[in-house]
Amino acid sequence: MTDTQDHLTRLAEIAPDSPLAQARATRQAATDGIEASYQRLFAPQDVGGFGIAERLLLAQRISEWHGDRQLAAHYAQLQQAQPADGPRLQAALDHAERLAFKPAGAEAKHLQALQQAGWSLDDIVTLSQLIAFVSFQSRLLFGYRLLAGLPVATSGRAPVRASAWRTASHTASGRHAPPAFTSQELGWEPWIAAKPLEAFDEPGKALLTKFGHADSDYFRLLARDHAVLEQRTITDRAIFFTAGGLARQDRELAAAVASKVNGCIYCASVHARKAAQLSKRAEEVQRLLDVAPGGILSEGQGEDWRTQIDFAAALSATPPQANAAQLAALREQGLGELELLDLVQATAFFAWANRLMLTLGEPYDD
Template sequence: MTQSQDLLQKLADIAADSPLAEARLTREAATTHTQGSYDVLFSGNDSGDFPLSLRLALAEQIARWHGEESLAVHYTGRITTAPAEDRLASALAHAELLTFKPASAEPSHLQALEQAGWSKEAIVTLSQLVAFVSFQSRLLRGYRLLNGENGSAAGSQPVTAAAWRTEPQTLSGKNAPPAFTREELGWEPWLAAKPLAEFNALEKATLAKFGHTDSDYFRLLARNLPLLEQRTLTDKGIFFTSGGLPRKERELAATVASKVNGCIFCASVHARKAAQLSKQPEDIQRLIDTAPGKPLAVDQSPRWLALIDFAASLSATPPTANVKQLATLREQGLSELELVDLIQSTAFFAWANRLMLTLGEPYTETV
């Protein structure tokens, strides 16, 4: 990929010979498929039920909500026609919910979109777009910090754990998990997953390649299969690569982001992985047990305190991660590549959490 094709390198003004550029090149798959996800979402024209002008207008607003002016200006500059006001209004209402309060989403929000004329495919793409720009904004924030921008070292209030819903049952009548846990949970969609029989042979092969065939969640996202493929490759490029930040700490970052966003399902998956890999289940359990409204970065080793504090701040909306936190991480010995891994692992769950929280809900087999 050349610099002209790498939007985030351009917006963060990353010099080609810098340590940050070298770290991103080391994580070439994540860099390439982050751009690939952008390309899928923001290519095409103004035909169809989710035209490009509407996608760009939404992305501009989401970037502004995250305080990323350069990203917002980029999207503004690509708009050539004004989107239809009625479509923009319904899309912005959904985007605002996903951006600021994803854990407050309910099935009625998707029903409202359908009543406003959105197809299932367009709803999935809309949700992906909001979640992707939330991810993209956090990457840009993190890269700018690493690149020496945002010179303020001022601290901010600690980011706290989110609350979880109190309904005892899911929409379909299954038992809803009452609290954050490391136990295994199920997940069911509010919007119908695409039946396997409706995929052609090539599409089925793509699903099978990534192990998505039997998953309602992934067959729902496969209503936009090209984007799902790029997203999956981005995920693999961030979490399944050698060197850099130990995998256990990438999973720790994913758990922190999930606690900030209130995603009980993602928190259970990645807390379980972090506990297994770190062999520190008690430390992970303390993090999982953090009560709503309480700071997450407490009662851990100095290294983990610094990791948790930064990941929580980057997960806030808008992000509050700052150069003082970055300096503390460097004092703990993190290299440039480890810092890039931390930023990318945290930011990816701005994407993942927003999909899990707003397209369906978790359930448990126990009360």
């Protein structure tokens, strides 16, 4: 088996020959992509205007808000200097806290506040990636520890419920905004400028073209930090587009569940549609989308999906609330270690994806 002594192996205390280690080795491309994303964010070749001291302090605070004291200690130990206090750092902390607890509460004015505090557009994108990545990272660690039978902090067994979402009738630019979750195809507009393709250097153009994203405002916005975008895209594909393990429709379902918890209408529309197409269970997918704020997401679902939905919703909460009883129920359904790893990683990834979509722009349906 390939040795995977990445930072998550150390932080989650994964035993080398354990079923979890073997499952992660089977998903080596995802393991490598996650590690490379971490390195691009915290040991980049070019930090730009976003220094390492700021990055580590923000990561420590985000880890604390997501309830992972070990991860917070990891980032604290890496700090060799304290960033300067002031409006710039405070604006970033305020933004990170908002995205930790109420990501659907992000608005265009919050990005304007970051710019007014001295953040460049490129650094706002990297900041958004960092906030979202640590949200993903903390849920991976929680899920890995749960799979390994290690103790995790959880406040109870009550189901995690659907959260509120944006209800404004129009976007910041005046386009019609979707009033509710839907599986229909939506558009998305950025709150800060996506660079035109011709403005990128050759590596940036090559990256966007390689992954088929040259015409996407969203990806041309994220490509302001194309080193991070490249590894994030590799990680995404390695989590969702791999053979064996959890059925693809169930990975897409987990993405839709996380999006309901986080209030991301756009992400839910994409992944609910895929779940419905692959599973041929459109009515059940629509039932999930129709759950009102405060409702139980698994209400009215079949036993297989009810158990998966409850687990994915609990892992998506801030801090995560998944527990050993939920995991045992999944095992009783016949899910093995690789399938459970796929469920954890697919769910956790949408702590990253949702927070990017919600913090950098908004959907429209006209």
